[in-house]
Amino acid sequence: ALGRRRREQLWHRAFGHRIPRPRGDAAGAEVALRLGSDAPGSRMLDNGLRLLGKLLAEQGRVPPTIYAVHLSARGLDLWIHPPEQDAPEPWESHDGGRTWRLLAHEGRGIDEHALADAPAPYPGLVSLGVTESGRVLIDLEAAHGVIAIAGHRVRDALAALAVELATNRWSDQMRVTLVGFGNDLATIAPHRVRVVGSLAEALPELEARAEEMTASGTQVLTGRVHGRAADPVWPPHFLLSAIGPDADEAVRLARLGRAGTRMAAGYVIAGDVPHPTWTWEITEEGKARVEALGVTVAAQLLPRRHYDAVVELFRTAERREGEPVREDEESREFTTSPSINVRVLGPIEIGPVPPLEEGRAELACELVVYLATHPAGVHPVVLGGILWPRGVQAVVRDATIARVAEWLGTDSEGRPNLRTDDTGRLRLGPEVRSDWQLFRELVRRSHNDPSARAVLLDKALGLVRGPLLNGRPRGRYAWLAADELEYEVAASVADAAHRLCEVRLAHGDAEAAVAAVRAGLLLAADDEGLWRDLLRAAHATGDPLKLRAVVDGLHRRSSSHPYGGGMAPETESLIDELLPTWRLHSMPSA
Missing domain, CATH: 3.40.50 (Rossmann fold)
Known part of the structure; x- marks a missing residue:
């Protein structure tokens, strides 16, 4: 029921904003x-x-x-x-x-x-x-x-x-x-x-x-x-x-x-x-x-x-007014070759690291993912409440942190990749880089460099491999519900795809515009604005079969969506404009 409401919120999401999150x-x-x-x-x-x-x-x-x-x-x-x-x-x-x-x-x-x-x-x-x-x-x-x-x-x-x-x-x-x-x-x-x-x-x-x-x-x-x-x-x-x-x-x-x-x-x-x-x-x-x-x-x-x-x-899921997407104001300097990459824009991947024994990898990965997406760090006691919401003994928490620190090892200068700073907060080292951090930096640079905007946005979207933290284990990552990460990532990826689509269409490259939108839909599949971008880009190719394929795919998806709800009225209106005969040939509800 909550998913249906959130899907309807995404019908009305404005560019540059994310849907409101609960607090x-x-x-x-x-x-x-x-x-x-x-x-x-x-x-x-x-x-x-x-x-x-x-x-x-x-x-x-x-x-x-x-x-x-x-x-x-x-x-x-x-x-x-x-x-x-x-x-x-x-x-x-x-x-x-x-x-x-x-x-x-x-x-x-x-x-x-x-x-x-x-x-x-x-x-x-x-x-x-x-x-x-x-x-x-x-x-x-x-x-x-x-x-x-x-x-x-x-x-x-x-x-x-x-x-x-x-x-x-x-x-x-x-x-x-x-x-x-x-x-x-x-x-x-x-x-x-x-x-x-x-x-x-x-x-x-x-x-x-x-x-x-x-x-x-x-x-x-x-x-x-x-x-x-x-x-x-x-x-x-x-x-x-x-x-x-x-x-x-x-x-x-x-x-x-x-x-x-x-x-x-x-x-x-x-x-x-x-x-x-x-x-x-x-x-x-x-x-x-x-x-x-x-x-x-x-x-x-x-x-x-x-x-x-x-x-x-x-x-909260009824509210239509969005919250501005937060973007870094300062440039981030990344090492040329990080010691460890943490990939969250799709299936979770952390490497290169040695394999962990069975039964310990899921928790270790969640700990690293949390720190990689919260670079300001977190106190071990707070981290314990995040990773073990039902409670954990301090000795178990500390042993897990020590195990992960050993697992991540040291960087090129011999510094631990997982360390405790002067305030007692746990942080990942400067040579641990997440694809989400790199995505945000590429998007930030695209704002300030119109001549390289398309290239930078294309590189950013190239980091997207699927839904955020795809395939995460059931019962883990419950902290996402109280965090801005899901909301921020989905809106930022959709906005980047929308910007690149507009740039490609302005330069007359409709095929590249289609590719840009499809890259964004890998992660933000419920963003109805992106589907409307895809319809416009497919129409701009001049290929009626391509447009028909997009309409059929969108209709099939909306008919069988696990949250239901069909398509947004604005999307149906756009299809009526671009392909007036679609209702005559639309597939029956699957």
Whole structure:
């Protein structure tokens, strides 16, 4: 969800500016999100369920009732009642049909593009919490009635539930009505979230919808899997209330669950509710327990401070005014032949250095990358908090620093390539050079030398080999969330490519302008301004096939982008101007 917002920010990024970055608690929230996120698991859950629905629809079968899911590094387990033996491949049936399992290697191999129009069959799955082996989710729709949430820290549990429903990727169109929450949560997902002040205000719509569904006789799961993601049959509507019902409201809530069948709806109410279908209890120790399902886990909670930080994170991603790109004012002198090169504008490369033993290289590289991109240095204690955000003993931190210092060795004058200065800060030596430092210096010189501008910008862009720190290990580099590096690099590379494109076009060299933009897109692939530059440069070549190839590539990319959102309106307008027939021949959404 945050990625979608940032992509939309890039639609409006002005030349010479970067998109606003989070600060304070909001930046800390993003660090925590990066540390705790499970993007591969979320993708497997989403793709695995959509594939399951598609396979069952092709076989003319009714999807089973899934009351809970266990997501782990080993794969995805669906807990089914009543049991059903015949699971469609690559799913496997276990425990007499009580569990359907998708192994992780099968889940990772699913073709996501082939499922682009496959609907989400179980949009009501929400995280109850975690165990030592993985995450447990329950299906709100499977309760067929009211779920009471009681015990300790009920609001924190409801807040976590609300944020997940508002942002998950395994739902298509849905509505979430919140009672007893502030309007701030609507900031995260205005297309999904509605905030009302009381249950009395929320219930009429839910009651009318339940009557309509009952009268239609539609089987929700069967209807869903035969539908389309863009136009789901009975999109779900979930009610989360931090306010308990009065006597009349309790009766009305009970009536909503009387049908005893799946109603594309779920109701989670705080406090004691008469005759709930399930009771979701939060213990004083932070456990979440649903006795009806026999499940107890460490509860997923979102305390108020963290909730506020997440909301502020999304507010920052709503801002359109950019921040000026910071550029060095003074020239930097680089050694002719550095002892060590640190390459970050693409896959991480550090060399020449001897190989490190397995298990130590990732941390050592991250330490060097941080210092290379923060040449002012950093105190070891601060560095410890950056590289070990969950905490580290001083002896482990100091041993790691000493190991990296030995690994980097000395420069041509015998000076350590990793040293401690007079203020106690760790710094890399003058003969350790990063491609990012060299890129900035080449761009700075291009501003002051119009005659050599094209050559200098071309050299700068020649340093770009792919996305920043491409292939970095999962769970590491979380500090990037609270740092300006990602924002600064993406904007600077895009601006350099834009400048070089303009210079090349001014000199009538459209092919070189195309090459300049493509070099920038290697790193700043989501910068919509660069795509518009590429369209203009391709049009300037006079080759309609080249322009058509760019339009088709852009359309294909926007249709299958993991963050969604399509193309910026300005980009579509430019295509309409340069290639008026593109909509007639555009590829279907992949």
